[in-house]
Amino acid sequence: xxxxxxxxxxxxVEPTPPPGGSAAEPTGGHPPSINRYLARHRDATSTGAAxxxxxxxxxxxxxxxxxxxxxSTISNLLINNAHLVILAVGLTFVILTGGIDLSVGxxxxxxxxxGMMLAQAGWNPYLVVLIMVLxxxxxxxxxxxxxxxxxxxxxxxxxxxxxxxxGLASTLSTVPERLDxxxxxxxxxxxxxxxxxxxVNDLVVTPGVVIAAIVVTGGLLAVHRTRFGRTVYAVGGSxxxxxxxxxxxxxxxxxxxxxxxTLAAIGGVVYTARLGSAQNITGIGWELDAIAAVVIGxxxxxxGSGSIVGSVIGAFxxxxxxxxxxRDGGIRPEMTTIITGGILFVFVLxxxxxxGRRG
Amino acid sequence: MTTxxxxxxxxxxxxxxEARSTTGGAxxxxxxxxxxxxxxAVAAIVGLLCINVVKDPGYLSITYSSNTGAFVGNLVxxxxxxxxxxxxxxxMCLVIATGGIDLSVGxxxxxxxxxxxxYLSSANAPSSIGAAAAAIGLAVGLCAVLGAVNGILISVVxxxxxxxxxxMMLAGRGLAKVITGGQNTTAVNERYRWIANGYVLGLPxxxxxxxxxxxxVAFVIRRSALGMMIESIGINAEASRLAGLNxxxxxxTVYVVSAFLAGIAGIFSTGTVMTVDVSQTGYQFELDAILAVVIGxxxxxxGRFSLAGxxxxxxxxxxxxxxxVFLGVPASAxxxxxxxxxxxxxxxxxxxxxxxxxxxxxxxxxxxxQVVAT
Numbered sequence: 001x002x003x004x005x006x007x008x009x010x011x012x013v014e015p016t017p018p019p020g021g022s023a024a025e026p027t028g029g030h031p032p033s034i035n036r037y038l039a040r041h042r043d044a045t046s047t048g049a050a051x052x053x054x055x056x057x058x059x060x061x062x063x064x065x066x067x068x069x070x071x072s073t074i075s076n077l078l079i080n081n082a083h084l085v086i087l088a089v090g091l092t093f094v095i096l097t098g099g100i101d102l103s104v105g106x107x108x109x110x111x112x113x114x115g116m117m118l119a120q121a122g123w124n125p126y127l128v129v130l131i132m133v134l135x136x137x138x139x140x141x142x143x144x145x146x147x148x149x150x151x152x153x154x155x156x157x158x159x160x161x162x163x164x165x166x167g168l169a170s171t172l173s174t175v176p177e178r179l180d181x182x183x184x185x186x187x188x189x190x191x192x193x194x195x196x197x198x199x200v201n202d203l204v205v206t207p208g209v210v211i212a213a214i215v216v217t218g219g220l221l222a223v224h225r226t227r228f229g230r231t232v233y234a235v236g237g238s239x240x241x242x243x244x245x246x247x248x249x250x251x252x253x254x255x256x257x258x259x260x261x262t263l264a265a266i267g268g269v270v271y272t273a274r275l276g277s278a279q280n281i282t283g284i285g286w287e288l289d290a291i292a293a294v295v296i297g298x299x300x301x302x303x304g305s306g307s308i309v310g311s312v313i314g315a316f317x318x319x320x321x322x323x324x325x326x327r328d329g330g331i332r333p334e335m336t337t338i339i340t341g342g343i344l345f346v347f348v349l350x351x352x353x354x355x356g357r358r359g
Numbered sequence: 360m361t362t363x364x365x366x367x368x369x370x371x372x373x374x375x376x377e378a379r380s381t382t383g384g385a386x387x388x389x390x391x392x393x394x395x396x397x398x399x400a401v402a403a404i405v406g407l408l409c410i411n412v413v414k415d416p417g418y419l420s421i422t423y424s425s426n427t428g429a430f431v432g433n434l435v436x437x438x439x440x441x442x443x444x445x446x447x448x449x450x451m452c453l454v455i456a457t458g459g460i461d462l463s464v465g466x467x468x469x470x471x472x473x474x475x476x477x478y479l480s481s482a483n484a485p486s487s488i489g490a491a492a493a494a495i496g497l498a499v500g501l502c503a504v505l506g507a508v509n510g511i512l513i514s515v516v517x518x519x520x521x522x523x524x525x526x527m528m529l530a531g532r533g534l535a536k537v538i539t540g541g542q543n544t545t546a547v548n549e550r551y552r553w554i555a556n557g558y559v560l561g562l563p564x565x566x567x568x569x570x571x572x573x574x575x576v577a578f579v580i581r582r583s584a585l586g587m588m589i590e591s592i593g594i595n596a597e598a599s600r601l602a603g604l605n606x607x608x609x610x611x612t613v614y615v616v617s618a619f620l621a622g623i624a625g626i627f628s629t630g631t632v633m634t635v636d637v638s639q640t641g642y643q644f645e646l647d648a649i650l651a652v653v654i655g656x657x658x659x660x661x662g663r664f665s666l667a668g669x670x671x672x673x674x675x676x677x678x679x680x681x682x683x684v685f686l687g688v689p690a691s692a693x694x695x696x697x698x699x700x701x702x703x704x705x706x707x708x709x710x711x712x713x714x715x716x717x718x719x720x721x722x723x724x725x726x727x728x729q730v731v732a733t
Binding site for chain 1: 460516517518519521522523525526527528529530532533534536537540541637646649650653658659660688689691692693694695696697698699701702705706709710711712
């Protein structure tokens, strides 16, 4: 019910609140209009909260450490987090259906190690990139089929694909596989100066950032403007209902894993191009970063509610946090994971508070 | 467990029941055995051991060393390696049965190890029992407190188990690093070391201890109504609440038990080397434990659970780890083999494949019957 409500919130007729969920009923001292607004725009509220905290972090950083709102810092934030943004977009699709994909980090390791080795063997670089992306799609497809045809829980299916991809990457190579400096793949990390500031204070953009922007735009269009996107929300809201409505549940659920795997591999291409090398231990724990980004962005792990924009903001919150911790210098490195956990915790509590308000 | 499975089959898989009802009494036993979920995991263990025997015919031999008064052999090594995993898998099994998940157990191991090592290195008592006991008590106690935090956040505040324990996993790993100041603390205490490296009746203390604890937990859970309550929360939390179950207390208990057992596992795994490696101790153990539980036939959706299955799953993973190393495959490639085992086990157990198998059997029997009729 919640899903359809959100989707059709632009309609002129007010949907009647579902029985049992006295969502729009005024509770306590709040005027009913605020409650109704929050109830109907919960996705937007969560995303707004994430945006608010991001802005607060920027302001805090600017006041405390300075030099946050300047072209070079912003460029670095974009360039260093392009791959995380791509991962988070892919994962959003899966989480919106109520699933999860733990294999993204390992997909990056396997596809980029394989790609680097092929590139070293003298393969055509464009073909190499294509193969890297297809490896991701294939792993996603296998995850999806395990979930759909063999009743595996998404957690276990993608966990086994994570193990498989990580193990395969390790059998290929356990040392850093470097990219030839003249390889065209490096062009993906070529820095275009948009604004030439004084000294190194330039606004720089790489093709990797552009790819991330394209992925985000594509993701937004797919989620909000296509039948597939609506099916994703419907499946996450209630799979039996979606099925009874005649929606292609099985196809959609397989497709989201393929999307997630493909985007993970694209993220791997971007990351590898920037770093110039790949190793079997690349991307350990990135699935957790990506899940954290999605959750911070306001997407519920139970599915059916959330947004791509939120995940992008979530990825930048994590990236900005790293910048701030590095800037501070006084924070001991062992504290970083505690801070990451703390921020995640605050966001989850916030979501819970908003959800609690709905009744 | 077998009765549960039978009812499950009756509800969900009519073809299998049909096949069963036409089966005569004598054939019922092997077919029931084949459909028991543990049999596949046990078969996988046997299969792995067979591979090892092919590679080295003396693999299974166990010798008694009169010097140390202990049995020596690969099987003993496997048992020793399985001990921490059995502990974690037992706790994880209960958590999963309530429909939750505990990702923080690996970090709990690091916290327990960090506390124990810091205490022992500052206490400076190389062989005192008191210091060892205090170290263990502190370590396990802190873990239990962290587990209670998990449980309260999940049951009282109403956060999702996945995210709550993910936060605790990040924070716990950080906490372990803060406790040791980012160092890998080393300590000396013979009593503490004995837990991990000592022998009783010729068998490793860790294995006996973990087996005893697992059996004790299983006894308490299965002989009281606790097990049924946990299952009922996992199947339908709202219905359990209406039936008068104290959901909060049960959830907190389950997460405390999980963290407590993870603390014990942390003591087992730091005791072997008397060092805590704050970034590696227990790293990704939660994944192994979840696999062990799932291999043992417990569904991540909650509800029906099998502690024996979890222990068998833990043994399977330990066997797999040892086998891969024994075959000379780089240890970093082990995950691929784990994945292969899980996928094969899962696909073999899946309703689709079982349906095919049942269909095959039925059609064969039908054709026989037709022949007889004509």
